[in-house]
Amino acid sequence: xxxxxxxxxxxxxxxxxxxxxxxxxxxxxxxxxxxxxxxxxxxxxxxxxxxxxxxxxxxxxxxxxxxxxxxxxxxxxxxxxxxxxxxxxxxxxxxxxxxxxxxxxxxxxxxxxxxxxxxxxxxxxxxxxxxxxxxxxxxxxxxxxxxxxxxxxxxxxxxxxxxxxxxxxxxxxxxxxxxxxxxxxxxxxxxxxxxxxxxxxxxxxxxxxxxxxxxxxxxxxxxxxxxxxxxxxxxxxxxxxxxxxxxxxxxxx
Numbered sequence: 001x002x003x004x005x006x007x008x009x010x011x012x013x014x015x016x017x018x019x020x021x022x023x024x025x026x027x028x029x030x031x032x033x034x035x036x037x038x039x040x041x042x043x044x045x046x047x048x049x050x051x052x053x054x055x056x057x058x059x060x061x062x063x064x065x066x067x068x069x070x071x072x073x074x075x076x077x078x079x080x081x082x083x084x085x086x087x088x089x090x091x092x093x094x095x096x097x098x099x100x101x102x103x104x105x106x107x108x109x110x111x112x113x114x115x116x117x118x119x120x121x122x123x124x125x126x127x128x129x130x131x132x133x134x135x136x137x138x139x140x141x142x143x144x145x146x147x148x149x150x151x152x153x154x155x156x157x158x159x160x161x162x163x164x165x166x167x168x169x170x171x172x173x174x175x176x177x178x179x180x181x182x183x184x185x186x187x188x189x190x191x192x193x194x195x196x197x198x199x200x201x202x203x204x205x206x207x208x209x210x211x212x213x214x215x216x217x218x219x220x221x222x223x224x225x226x227x228x229x230x231x232x233x234x235x236x237x238x239x240x241x242x243x244x245x246x247x248x249x250x251x252x253x
């Protein structure tokens with residue numbers, strides 16, 4: 001009986017914290033000279049390109065320090081065996097990504113940036129935790145549930161990568177069953193088990209829960225990220241992600 005209030009309390013705290021993150025990021029962005037030029041926002045709601053930098057340590061308030069500590073220590077899920085995660089559970093830096101499978105910028109990030117971060121995952125520096133933010137309708141939800149069904153068989157990220165590769169990096173394409181089943185067969189998954197798992201309402205509930213959580217936190221565009229204690233919006237060049245990860249890990253740049 002006591003677990004429900006605890007979960008509700010933690011959810012409210014996460015939501016409040018994330019809104020503060022966004023506000024801090026806006027202030028920080030206004031106070032610094034951008035290192036990159038933002039591309040025009042995608043008309044469907046996805047946005048490339050704006051990074052929120054940490055303020056200098058000397059300029060941080062006690063609230064900012066507590067917020068950053070919360071994001072590092074409590075915000076990541078760090079669940080052993082999580083099919084929606086890559087890397088060691090105790091990696092010093094966790095990158096949380098919110099994405100939609102019909103988002104072209106998410107596709108670019110998955111195809112070009114994530115593979116480039118694999119060395120940091122392999123050496124134990126980085127853990128990647130994926131969360132759904134399905135903002136382009138029912139097709140987005142179906143795609144997300146398909147990925148989770150593949151995850152039941154241990155191939156979440158492989159399926160996600162192949163789906164992104166198969167879709168054009170523009171607009172918000174439909175995702176026909178034939179494409180999904182073709183990827184399942186290509187990966188050597190059990191097709192009948194996949195169909196059963198894809199129909200499992202628990203996956204849709206999880207997708208909607210992730211999406212509602214993100215929206216309650218003020219995150220409305222994809223892809224969006226929290227890297228350690230830092231919020232990032234957009235599919236920035238890989239060098240930007242590598243530098244942020246190095247900074248968050250306390251490594252020399």
